[in-house]
Amino acid sequence: MSRKHDALGIDIGGSGIKGAPVDLDKGCFAEDRLRIATPEEATPEAVCDVVEQVAEHFAVNTDVPLGITLPAVVTHGVVRSAANIDRSWVGLDADALFGQRLGRPVHLVNDADAAGVAERHYGAAKGEKGLVILTTLGTGIGSALLLDGHLVPNSELGHLEIEGHDAESRAAESVREREGLDTARWAERLQTYYSHLESIFWPDLIVVGGGVSKQADTFLPLLDLRTPIVPAKLRNKAGIIGAARLAARGN
Numbered sequence: 748m749s750r751k752h753d754a755l756g757i758d759i760g761g762s763g764i765k766g767a768p769v770d771l772d773k774g775c776f777a778e779d780r781l782r783i784a785t786p787e788e789a790t791p792e793a794v795c796d797v798v799e800q801v802a803e804h805f806a807v808n809t810d811v812p813l814g815i816t817l818p819a820v821v822t823h824g825v826v827r828s829a830a831n832i833d834r835s836w837v838g839l840d841a842d843a844l845f846g847q848r849l850g851r852p853v854h855l856v857n858d859a860d861a862a863g864v865a866e867r868h869y870g871a872a873k874g875e876k877g878l879v880i881l882t883t884l885g886t887g888i889g890s891a892l893l894l895d896g897h898l899v900p901n902s903e904l905g906h907l908e909i910e911g912h913d914a915e916s917r918a919a920e921s922v923r924e925r926e927g928l929d930t931a932r933w934a935e936r937l938q939t940y941y942s943h944l945e946s947i948f949w950p951d952l953i954v955v956g957g958g959v960s961k962q963a964d965t966f967l968p969l970l971d972l973r974t975p976i977v978p979a980k981l982r983n984k985a986g987i988i989g990a991a992r993l994a995a996r997g998n
């Protein structure tokens with residue numbers, strides 16, 4: 748039996764593929780989330796198999812919009828980069844591949860853009876005017892640029908070159924783990940990153956998302972910035988909620 752929901756969101760991450768139907772009025776999951784491990788060789792075909800399982804699990808009508816996040820640049824459904832995913836994604840018309848396999852229209856978006864849209868409607872950036880930059884600190888650094896509530900997609904501010912390095916290779920959460928940095932040392936890296944960001948963009952607000960946002964009180968107070976900086980509110984639900992929202996409402 749199929750059920751009527753506003754939209755379905757699926758978040759493709761490095762370790763898990765997670766999905767849930769989303770209530771777009773409230774900005775929350777309409778049913779418990781399902782998580783399936785990301786295939787070791789995360790090619791488009793292998794990932795699509797898992798996405799199909801997740802979509803089938805929720806048995807939603809095929810006319811229910813489906814939004815899918817990917818940790819990559821996505822323009823008009825086509826994947827353009829692969830910093831932390833299998834190279835075989837680059838150049839793929841993912842909207843077409845997923846749409847065909849799932850027998851329904853799908854809308855692929857960058858993972859951080861999805862999180863930014865969710866925070867803008869239901870979380871830490873709700874009602875904010877001016878320029879908001881959301882960054883996600885995880886395996887890489889993702890970013891969403893929101894101007895007066897409108898998303899400027901694929902900003903990719905995790906790849907700014909700072910002091911000769913790709914920014915995410917110095918300041919991502921995965922780097923903190925890999926190099927065994929304590930909070931103070933990692934905060935120094937974040938200080939360099941966010942100072943640079945605010946000196947180029949002069950944002951009105953910075954929102955920090957990704958898994959680490961739940962420990963934000965351990966490192967945000969160590970940063971000295973002129974821009975207000977706050978933790979994201981929707982945590983690891985933001986990708987699913989934002990993708991569903993973009994697929995259903997387009998903003």
Ligand code: BGC
Binds near residue numbers: 818831883889915
């Ligand atoms: C990718 C972005 C992505 C971010 C977070 C970066 O390496 O280039 O597209 O949003 O990681 O997953």
